[in-house]
Amino acid sequence: MNKPIGVIDSGVGGLTVARELMRQLPNESLIYLGDTVRCPYGPRPREEVTKFTFEMVDFLLQKEIKLLVIACNTATAFTLELLRENLTIPVIGVxxxxxxxxxxxxxxxxxxxxxxxxxxxxxxxxxxxxxxxxxxxxxxxxxxxxxxxxxxxxxxxxxxxxxxxxxxxxxxxxxxxxxxxxxxxxxxxxxxxxxxxxxxxxxxxxxGEETAREVSAILSYQEMLNESETAEKHRFYTTGSKVVFEQIANRWLDQPIEHIEEIVIDQSLDDK
Structure with missing residues (x-):
């Protein structure tokens, strides 16, 4: 299935998970969204974290992702079961x-x-x-x-x-x-x-490593792995500074990022 894997995080931290996904699943494409402008999520109330998380998920669902990785521990703790109840695609927490x-x-x-x-x-x-x-x-x-x-x-x-x-x-x-x-x-x-x-x-x-392994197992079991010879390019979105995000991403990931876009989630939902 040549659809992307969606990854959400409160900021750049989820890049540690994205790195493992890219390493273990080289034929898959990722769409990553980091909500850097509202980071950190940790001190925020559960209701606020849930609202922000669902906004990020709504954005990624419009990109037709086939699986969602919540690469944020706070969001995983507060929303994993809710998302699994509300989505028709597999949802993996960390x-x-x-x-x-x-x-x-x-x-x-x-x-x-x-x-x-x-x-x-x-x-x-x-x-x-x-x-x-x-x-x-x-x-x-x-x-x-x-x-x-x-x-x-x-x-x-x-x-x-x-x-x-x-x-x-x-x-x-x-x-x-x-x-x-x-x-x-x-x-x-x-x-x-x-x-x-x-x-x-x-x-x-x-x-990160164990999460990527679980994603691989689920995609294989559900026959959702990308069977084409080439994957689409990874796409990265941030609600904060594109410059800072790119600096961190290029230092942490094992390959250069070609597509980084700075977005405002609410506008993105209206436009798309």
Whole structure:
């Protein structure tokens, strides 16, 4: 089926998922929408996140996507089941894949989860983890300083280490913790300072790889893989600065982006 995969995020963080989708599914085309102008979603009320998420989904549905990836943990926590109830296409979130990946590597069965305020308060990760294994010890921690750092394109600055170190301080006393879930798709862009602060004995889990694997399995099972020899070009949309988005995307993705467009969602819905 030569239709694109839709990917939504509150900003640039979902590029960490898009990168894995592009790597694992090279014959597929992506349409990515990052709501950078209203980022971060983490501190926002559930109702507002739900409204914004459905607006992004409406935009992508007009592009005739065949599958939707919610590459935002907060949006996944608040809207996954609602979207699955309302859409006729498969909808994949990033929380369950991340939980499965963490359980597969932990030896001490003590797992840390860091995320936005919304994701952590939703308790979506502890629920997903305990649904699979009841005897896990979970330490969850909100790190609201991290997303603005990434959105400002400061994730490789020297100052990023100090922000990360201060943010992770409450986890450092848990000596048996051996696995840390990056419960926000922005956080893999801070992987280096996070690993340095936590130590090499802690396995850092990003949900991107596992999410892409799940997308691949679903497309294959439902016979929706692109069978043509060439895929359409990937298309990227942002509600914020095209320049900043392009800078981050070109540094993070393994291939140059040819189509980036700056949009206003409401106008786009009216025009299209």
């Amino acid at each position: 929380i369950e894949p991340g939980a499965r990946a963490a359980i597969s590597v932990t030896e001490s069965k003590e797992i840390g989860v860091i995320g936005t305020i919304g994701t952590i308060e939703s308790k979506a990760y502890p629920e997903a983890l305990h649904h699979i294994s009841k005897d896990l010890v979970i330490y969850d921690l909100a790190c609201p300083q991290f997303v603005p750092l990434v959105e400002r394109d400061q994730f490789s600055d020297e100052a990023a280490f100090d922000v990360v170190e201060n943010g992770l301080l409450p986890l450092l006393g848990h000596q048996q913790l051996d696995t840390l879930i990056l419960g926000c798709t922005h956080y893999p862009l801070l992987h280096e300072p996070i690993q340095k602060v936590m130590g090499n004995h802690v396995e850092i889990i990003s949900s």
